[in-house]
Amino acid sequence: MPSITRRSALRTLSALPAASIVTALPRIARAAEFSYKYGNNLPLSHPLNIRAQEAADRIAKESNGRVEIKIFPNNQLGGDTDMLAQVRSGGIDFFTPSALVIATLVPVAAINAVGFAFSDYNQVWGAMDGKLGAHVRDAISKSRLYAFEKMWDNGFRQTTSSKAPVGSAKDMDGLKIRVPVSPLSISMFKGLGAAPASLQFSEVYSALQTKIVDAQENPLPIIQVAKLYEVQKFCSLTNHIWDGYWFIANGRAWEALPADLKTIVARAINDAGMQQREDIRKLNESVVGDLQAKGLTINRPTADSFRAKLRDSGFYGEWKGRFGPEAWALLEGTVGKLA
Numbered sequence: 414m415p416s417i418t419r420r421s422a423l424r425t426l427s428a429l430p431a432a433s434i435v436t437a438l439p440r441i442a443r444a445a446e447f448s449y450k451y452g453n454n455l456p457l458s459h460p461l462n463i464r465a466q467e468a469a470d471r472i473a474k475e476s477n478g479r480v481e482i483k484i485f486p487n488n489q490l491g492g493d494t495d496m497l498a499q500v501r502s503g504g505i506d507f508f509t510p511s512a513l514v515i516a517t518l519v520p521v522a523a524i525n526a527v528g529f530a531f532s533d534y535n536q537v538w539g540a541m542d543g544k545l546g547a548h549v550r551d552a553i554s555k556s557r558l559y560a561f562e563k564m565w566d567n568g569f570r571q572t573t574s575s576k577a578p579v580g581s582a583k584d585m586d587g588l589k590i591r592v593p594v595s596p597l598s599i600s601m602f603k604g605l606g607a608a609p610a611s612l613q614f615s616e617v618y619s620a621l622q623t624k625i626v627d628a629q630e631n632p633l634p635i636i637q638v639a640k641l642y643e644v645q646k647f648c649s650l651t652n653h654i655w656d657g658y659w660f661i662a663n664g665r666a667w668e669a670l671p672a673d674l675k676t677i678v679a680r681a682i683n684d685a686g687m688q689q690r691e692d693i694r695k696l697n698e699s700v701v702g703d704l705q706a707k708g709l710t711i712n713r714p715t716a717d718s719f720r721a722k723l724r725d726s727g728f729y730g731e732w733k734g735r736f737g738p739e740a741w742a743l744l745e746g747t748v749g750k751l752a
């Protein structure tokens with residue numbers, strides 16, 4: 414492409430009729446009134462980024478350019494712990510932490526990740542779009558963060574390993590498995606007898622490649638887009654945790670938006686979240702075949718031995734105490750008695 418020199422730019426401008434210069438210039442010069450940064454931890458090809466870009470485009474259009482959202486995917490701005498600090502300080506305006514990750518700040522947010530609680534998506538969305546989700550959003554707002562109403566899907570977490578398939582709870586024994594920076598994940602995998610280590614997602618691929626850990630656990634769409642099949646051999650469909658992303662905003666940045674723009678932004682983000690859920694639903698159906706073709710061996714253990722081991726190790730009793738009776742009752746109201 415020829416470079417545009419100042420002289421050629423002037424020539425182009427002088428070739429335009431005077432009236433169109435006057436209308437063209439302000440448009441070039443005008444910066445958005447509200448210019449926001451949104452950071453996340455996922456590759457660009459994940460549905461979360463595809464739908465977030467659509468939301469950003471829609472917001473720019475519906476606000477007539479007054480609101481601009483720039484997306485920084487794939488841990489470009491640092492890992493989850495850094496982005497969580499930045500969205501609190503205002504260094505970034507939006508962030509999508511997994512429930513597991515935001516729970517380092519808002520402990521009750523991990524409640525959806527209690528092991529083997531949800532058995533399907535009807536239960537998940539019933540709870541997260543209902544009273545349990547409202548309870549968590551309220552807790553998030555106390556940390557001066559705004560959580561949009563609709564949670565985005567990460568998915569049911571599955572276990573991959575370079576060593577052996579996990580067929581039942583006894584195969585977790587001593588397993589060196591990476592988990593997110595999440596007290597609940599550490600507690601659960603210890604309860605199952607594994608040797609979990611917390612690492613940010615930005616470090617997972619290389620930790621598996623260099624054998625710092627042998628295993629990790631993530632939903633299938635992430636195993637695919639982050640190419641974890643390149644450094645893992647077995648994928649066990651344990652469905653042990655349902656995990657989602659809260660779309661959050663820095664509280665001051667959100668409050669600074671006039672009401673009409675808040676409506677535009679919230680509608681676009683919540684609608685995009687609903688579409689993203691549908692993307693993940695479809696991917697969950699197609700991705701097993703893709704992963705097998707890429708060389709992963711898939712097995713499907715049942716939940717019973719894992720649940721029994723967690724019950725015996727006191728996992729449910731401990732977390733019932735940590736989440737408190739109100740949140741626990743909301744969870745059990747959807748999934749039935751756990752402890």
Ligand code: X2X
Pocket residue numbers: 454510511513514567592593613614630631632635
């Ligand atoms: O770090 C992970 O494993 C991920 C990508 O699932 C989360 O964001 C919790």
